[in-house]
Amino acid sequence: MSTRGPRGPYAKSAARRQLILEAALAAYAEAGSRGVSVRDIAERVGLTDAGVLHHFGGREALLTAVLEARDVVAAQKFGEEAALWHAEMLTENAGTPGLVKLFVDLSAAAAEPGHPAHEFFTERYQVLRRRYANAFAAGRPADQPSAAPGAAADPDWAARVLIAATDGLQQQWLLDPSIDMAGDIARLRDVLLEALERSAAAPREQPTG
Known part of the structure; x- marks a missing residue:
């Protein structure tokens, strides 16, 4: 050949x-x-x-x-x-x-x-x-660091992510109706709520000087 x-x-x-x-x-x-x-x-x-x-x-x-x-x-x-x-x-x-x-x-x-x-x-x-x-x-690859220190989850961030996922899932669902949009968004909502709760419970850094 x-x-x-x-x-x-x-x-x-x-x-x-x-x-x-x-x-x-x-x-x-x-x-x-x-x-x-x-x-x-x-x-x-x-x-x-x-x-x-x-x-x-x-x-x-x-x-x-x-x-x-x-x-x-x-x-x-x-x-x-x-x-x-x-x-x-x-x-x-x-x-x-x-x-x-x-x-x-x-x-x-x-x-x-x-x-x-x-x-x-x-x-x-x-x-x-x-x-x-x-x-x-x-x-996570060894050469990929996690989020920057102090980059805590906040409600505005969670809202952007949830809206983005909702809009994006609708597009994917139109192409593949087997996707469970409601179930996926409910799971993501719970993950975001857990992230917000962990962020709220994390100790705050005290200013120095």
């Missing part, structure tokens, strides 16, 4: 797709909260809008491929358990609000089974749940 990559027109097409995706990621990184149009991407690679979409089959498929490329870049840079152990990844995401908005918008649209991103998001959540479950089972 040959180990060579694609040749001829196929190789050229794959290379052009990769170039377009790199241009799209760069465009989103530089755009801030401003949206990115197909024309913005096309101008970076010297193509027309139609020329860009030709390589992906449509705008929604192109945007789905952009998110797939973002996941690949993150995995290469931070490792497969990026979001679990590496806060740096989320810090980096905060610097590209355009990509975050694209993710939110596309994940909502992908609830429709016929949407080009439906399969991507369905598989993404399945893979992440399995991957993070394994990471949690293995425990």
Whole structure:
């Protein structure tokens, strides 16, 4: 069996797709909260809008491929358990609000089974749940410190986490109805309450000097 990559027109097409995706990621990184149009991407690679979409089959498929490329870049840079152990990844995401908005918008649209991103998001959540479950089972890596000293749980933090989990679980449930949303949120609520109780009972550091 040959180990060579694609040749001829196929190789050229794959290379052009990769170039377009790199241009799209760069465009989103530089755009801030401003949206990115197909024309913005096309101008970076010297193509027309139609020329860009030709390589992906449509705008929604192109945007789905952009998110797939973002996941690949993150995995290469931070490792497969990026979001679990590496806060740096989320810090980096905060610097590209355009990509975050694209993710939110596309994940909502992908609830429709016929949407080009439906399969991507369905598989993404399945893979992440399995991957993070394994990471949690293995425990904290030796080179990953726990939360900063004095970073106590507080009601505002607990509220943000509970709202985030509720919204995120609804999205996952649309893609996988076997998820027990109510049961999961009840368990998380109890975990957060326990964290708040432990934080309240912990001795306070006395100021020095």
